[in-house]
Amino acid sequence: MRRGRFIAGVAAATAGAGARARAQIIPGQPIQPQQQFLPQFNIAVNVTLSGSLQKYGQEVVKGVQAAVDETNRFNAPVSHVWGLRPLDDRNDPGVAASNVNVAGADFSVIGAIGSLTSAMTLAALPRYAQQGLAVIVPTVTADAVTKRGFHNVYRLPAKDSSAGRLFASTALEGKRGVSAIAVAFDGDYGYDVARGFVDQAKADGHPADMLLFPFARTDPAAAARTVLDRAPGFVFLAGKTAELGPVADAMRLARYAGDFGASDGFFNLDTITSYATTLQGAYVASALPPLDKIPSAIQLVTDFQREVSQITAFSAYGYASAQLIFAAVQRANATSKFGLLHSLQSGGTFTTLVGQFAFNISGDPLIPNIFLYTITKDGFKYARPAVRTGFIL
Numbered sequence: 001m002r003r004g005r006f007i008a009g010v011a012a013a014t015a016g017a018g019a020r021a022r023a024q025i026i027p028g029q030p031i032q033p034q035q036q037f038l039p040q041f042n043i044a045v046n047v048t049l050s051g052s053l054q055k056y057g058q059e060v061v062k063g064v065q066a067a068v069d070e071t072n073r074f075n076a077p078v079s080h081v082w083g084l085r086p087l088d089d090r091n092d093p094g095v096a097a098s099n100v101n102v103a104g105a106d107f108s109v110i111g112a113i114g115s116l117t118s119a120m121t122l123a124a125l126p127r128y129a130q131q132g133l134a135v136i137v138p139t140v141t142a143d144a145v146t147k148r149g150f151h152n153v154y155r156l157p158a159k160d161s162s163a164g165r166l167f168a169s170t171a172l173e174g175k176r177g178v179s180a181i182a183v184a185f186d187g188d189y190g191y192d193v194a195r196g197f198v199d200q201a202k203a204d205g206h207p208a209d210m211l212l213f214p215f216a217r218t219d220p221a222a223a224a225r226t227v228l229d230r231a232p233g234f235v236f237l238a239g240k241t242a243e244l245g246p247v248a249d250a251m252r253l254a255r256y257a258g259d260f261g262a263s264d265g266f267f268n269l270d271t272i273t274s275y276a277t278t279l280q281g282a283y284v285a286s287a288l289p290p291l292d293k294i295p296s297a298i299q300l301v302t303d304f305q306r307e308v309s310q311i312t313a314f315s316a317y318g319y320a321s322a323q324l325i326f327a328a329v330q331r332a333n334a335t336s337k338f339g340l341l342h343s344l345q346s347g348g349t350f351t352t353l354v355g356q357f358a359f360n361i362s363g364d365p366l367i368p369n370i371f372l373y374t375i376t377k378d379g380f381k382y383a384r385p386a387v388r389t390g391f392i393l
Contacts, residue, residue: 044103049088063318093123099286104131138317158368164196166386178233194238205285224250320352
């Protein structure tokens with residue numbers, strides 16, 4: 001795919017009413033008469049739902065829907081119920097922007113989640129600001145998203161440059177003095193990750209540099225020779241499997257015996273099926289924590305898996321984005337999009353399925369994190385977080 005780029009309980013006084021809501025709100029069945037007059041707060045989900053990227057957009061929607069269902073079943077407020085309004089941007093920047101106007105004109109929409117790629121997100125950002133809508137960014141890691149100066153944007157995964165820095169500080173730990181090269185192709189993903197990696201590696205005392213190749217005019221074997229001319233001891237593949245996997249293969253064929261590391265563009269099945277031998281034992285980054293190692297999320301994960309069968313990074317971050325909106329609304333007793341935005345702008349920490357989040361003024365996590373997995377022939381084996389917070393066992 002094109003990369004653009006990872007509840008508090010009810011007070012005792014309302015426990016009885018919450019129990020009634022749990023008993024009455026069942027997915028696929030009509031709301032019972034005494035509940036049908038409650039207002040519905042909707043979350044607009046502005047992602048790509050058609051074309052070649054539809055699978056990923058649908059996963060985000062499934063995650064949001066699962067969070068809505070979970071909250072309506074077990075933590076239903078006494079004043080409202082939750083719903084969602086999916087909006088297909090068709091991978092068209094103009095449609096992505098106009099969808100925001102549609103959401104803003106719907107008085108039931110209290111907040112938004114989107115988009116799937118950086119191009120769609122950047123096209124929509126000014127409209128979200130004009131409409132006064134808080135937008136939670138679940139999958140896009142491009143640095144540009146939070147550089148535009150908007151104060152209604154909240155991104156969950158670490159931005160690319162932060163991910164590169166975190167990877168370098170973790171993967172190069174204990175490799176004192178080893179020289180490192182970050183390899184990337186030009187395009188919409190790779191440069192910022194590589195830049196962050198090199199900056200941190202140098203700060204930690206490693207000889208480090210970046211090689212940026214033109215994707216349209218680069219032969220993998222030629223790129224491999226250029227990298228090996230630098231005699232690196234560690235090579236960081238900052239990009240996507242389909243683009244940089246052949247370069248890694250060519251390096252091994254040219255007798256490179258050093259270590260590899262890879263950005264989250266390699267956290268996919270293609271890496272295992274096509275490059276597990278080449279990258280055996282290498283660290284790969286991901287925004288997705290090992291959900292089975294989060295004690296506070298055991299029941300949520302069980303219920304979530306029942307709804308989606310397989311949890312992906314896209315569905316997990318869709319779920320977490322909805323949780324963030326629920327918690328911010330509850331914290332401020334918000335009843336409108338302006339109340340939600342004020343609650344988020346007031347700061348504080350929010351606990352979600354994929355981590356605990358507080359945000360800086362730009363909308364990035366105050367403590368960004370990535371999770372490192374080891375590549376094996378049988379799949380990805382969880383190794384460690386870049387930042388240990390106690391959220392994961």
